[in-house]
Amino acid sequence: MAEKYQTFDIIEEITRLDGTTYYELANIFMNGRAELAANRGFIKQVRILQLNIPHSNAIQTYEAYINERYTMPAVDFDHWEEWKKEDGAVAQAFQEILKANHIG
16 A cells, blocks of 8 residues: 555546546556556556646645545555546646646
């Protein structure tokens, strides 16, 4: 389990089992967990769309939100947890990140 504060520098596209997709911020650790989730059949696939995204104020807002609410999965996880984005500042920050990186 990753106990330390996670910083994000990757944008991924995750394909759910029903074939729908969503975007998520990640790092190499979380990308590895997503690949493992795909191998275990919890999601269909994960694709990296953007590497080394700039560490903006919007990313810092989103990182703080995720780190306060979610625990990074241990290697023996048994499901994939999709991070929910609350309306308001967090959702706005996330959309700003996608827009700044020409995604979505």
